[in-house]
Amino acid sequence: MYPHADVKLIQSSGGVFEVEVDGRKVFSKKQHGRHAQPGEVLRLMKQVAPPAAR
Numbered sequence: 001m002y003p004h005a006d007v008k009l010i011q012s013s014g015g016v017f018e019v020e021v022d023g024r025k026v027f028s029k030k031q032h033g034r035h036a037q038p039g040e041v042l043r044l045m046k047q048v049a050p051p052a053a054r
Contacts, residue, residue, distance in 0.1 A: 001051040021048045 017029035019041050026044040027036055 002045075002049075003052060019045070021045050024048055 015029065017027075017035070018025060019027040019036075025031075026048050027041050029035060
């Protein structure tokens with residue numbers, strides 16, 4: 001779906017979970033005060049950067 005995605009796990013403390021697409025934060029557990037709902041992160045990613053055509 002995103003063949004050129006650069007995915008990194010950056011360890012931290014405090015239960016931080018943030019997702020960025022092209023430098024834009026699309027989800028932050030700390031900011032929202034909750035975990036992402038099933039499918040929420042992928043939906044937000046698709047809004048910011050539609051997947052490459054197959």
